[in-house]
Amino acid sequence: MNQPTVAVIGLGFVGLPLALSYALRGVQVIGVDVNEALVRSINEGITHHTESYGDQPIQTILTKELESGRFYATSNWEDLPSSVTAYLVTVGIPTTEDGTILSQPLLGAVSSLASHIKREDTVIIRGTVVPGFTSHEIAPRLSISGLMPGVDFHLAYASERIAEGKAFHEFEHMPLAVGGVSPACTEAAVDILTKVTKAPVTHASCMEVVEFAKVIENVQRDVNIAMVQEFARLAEAMGLDIYEIIMVANSHTRVHLLTPGPGVGGYCIPNAYHYLAPVGERLQVPLPLTSIARVINENVPHVIVEQTEALLSSIPVSLPKARVAIFGLGMKDFSSDDRLSPSVEIAKLLYDLGAEVRAFDPLVPTKYPFSVDTPEEAVKEAHVVLFLTEQPGMRTLSYHELRKQMHAEAIFIDTRNITSSVDVSMFNTVWKI
Numbered sequence: 001m002n003q004p005t006v007a008v009i010g011l012g013f014v015g016l017p018l019a020l021s022y023a024l025r026g027v028q029v030i031g032v033d034v035n036e037a038l039v040r041s042i043n044e045g046i047t048h049h050t051e052s053y054g055d056q057p058i059q060t061i062l063t064k065e066l067e068s069g070r071f072y073a074t075s076n077w078e079d080l081p082s083s084v085t086a087y088l089v090t091v092g093i094p095t096t097e098d099g100t101i102l103s104q105p106l107l108g109a110v111s112s113l114a115s116h117i118k119r120e121d122t123v124i125i126r127g128t129v130v131p132g133f134t135s136h137e138i139a140p141r142l143s144i145s146g147l148m149p150g151v152d153f154h155l156a157y158a159s160e161r162i163a164e165g166k167a168f169h170e171f172e173h174m175p176l177a178v179g180g181v182s183p184a185c186t187e188a189a190v191d192i193l194t195k196v197t198k199a200p201v202t203h204a205s206c207m208e209v210v211e212f213a214k215v216i217e218n219v220q221r222d223v224n225i226a227m228v229q230e231f232a233r234l235a236e237a238m239g240l241d242i243y244e245i246i247m248v249a250n251s252h253t254r255v256h257l258l259t260p261g262p263g264v265g266g267y268c269i270p271n272a273y274h275y276l277a278p279v280g281e282r283l284q285v286p287l288p289l290t291s292i293a294r295v296i297n298e299n300v301p302h303v304i305v306e307q308t309e310a311l312l313s314s315i316p317v318s319l320p321k322a323r324v325a326i327f328g329l330g331m332k333d334f335s336s337d338d339r340l341s342p343s344v345e346i347a348k349l350l351y352d353l354g355a356e357v358r359a360f361d362p363l364v365p366t367k368y369p370f371s372v373d374t375p376e377e378a379v380k381e382a383h384v385v386l387f388l389t390e391q392p393g394m395r396t397l398s399y400h401e402l403r404k405q406m407h408a409e410a411i412f413i414d415t416r417n418i419t420s421s422v423d424v425s426m427f428n429t430v431w432k433i
């Protein structure tokens, strides 16, 4: 079978495992990323990602594929061979903390791409975007090449639906949704995508449908989580366990409630509302439900900080005099990704309020002023443990032993339901969200 040469643009949490997924199937892949330090470390076989495929960690796959010559990374577009006929763009649209959309990284990548595409090439946008972005922003920039999308080359949007930590498996097994400038563009994109994906493919009528669907796939999680956060407050006031209530509700086959936690983080869910809001404003369609869900979720770290302060006053210790042990800084359980992480936000809020914060996370590579390397360092003389993100090994730690190294009076604050399976009976107070 004739294999295309593929370029994956953006080598982050999505792009690197996606590129390696093609290489694993014998496809020649070149990864392009503006981050030169990242490119250097990838070419040396180094990544902090926690992905694996079968029993092979991503580090092993990366080393093997570099050695095979099927994959390499570059920051220089001129390194791309003319044999490249398919471009998979995984650069995203970050948002600032106040929700401002930063489309420059994606538009920059597209402008570079415009000077490389050739007749008959296929460009597939895979990052999550504002609905309409591929038609209104990307297509005109690619046309600067003198080539017309849908006429001279293929342009399609195929949402990326993987979850970090399951990337290799989900590239293969997660159903795809694809929409092109024309049916021929959709088919060309499907042809490239199904070199890796073996799951069903939905052919949409246009790119906007897939873009919109992707954003609301994320927004519905934001709304679902905001709803259970609200229910958690009510359950607490009623003296009931929200996790048990959710477990019972989810025994209904058509109910799928998510769980409460320290807030909602990462690159996907918090951004989603901010991608919809400008479209709603432009078309004068209010989005009150999705807007309030965002406000609720953004406020959860503050709720946790207020709760910490209130519980500490019962010991009694004031926040500026408190030593706080934090377990987990990742934006979700078992993730090294700490972008827009509510756990980091809670740590920073407490730190800024004067508490002595020591945070342990075995996966997050970022070194914060409050980062420590072991659970023992985190709990030493601490007045409170805040369990914010579960990471490998945290469930099997002896909290009994760790408690002995803490202050005589100590509190356990649980935002991940860890206390349903670890013994925290030796803490003076245990509070679970």
Ligand SMILES: NC(=O)c1ccc[n+]([C@@H]2O[C@H](COP(=O)([O-])OP(=O)(O)OC[C@H]3O[C@@H](n4cnc5c(N)ncnc54)[C@H](O)[C@@H]3O)[C@@H](O)[C@H]2O)c1
Pocket: 009, 010, 011, 012, 013, 014, 015, 032, 033, 034, 035, 038, 090, 091, 092, 093, 105, 106, 108, 109, 110, 126, 127, 128, 129, 160, 161, 162, 163, 164, 267, 268
């Ligand atoms: N992380 C996830 O689990 C996930 C899941 C589904 C969808 N997505 C979506 O996929 C997209 C990518 O997410 P990610 O988590 O991989 O982001 P990321 O930040 O980890 O990766 C993006 C990469 O693009 C690079 N980049 C920026 N500008 C560039 C340019 N001009 N040229 C080349 N490279 C450039 C960055 O250096 C970075 O390495 C986003 O739209 C995100 O919403 C992410």
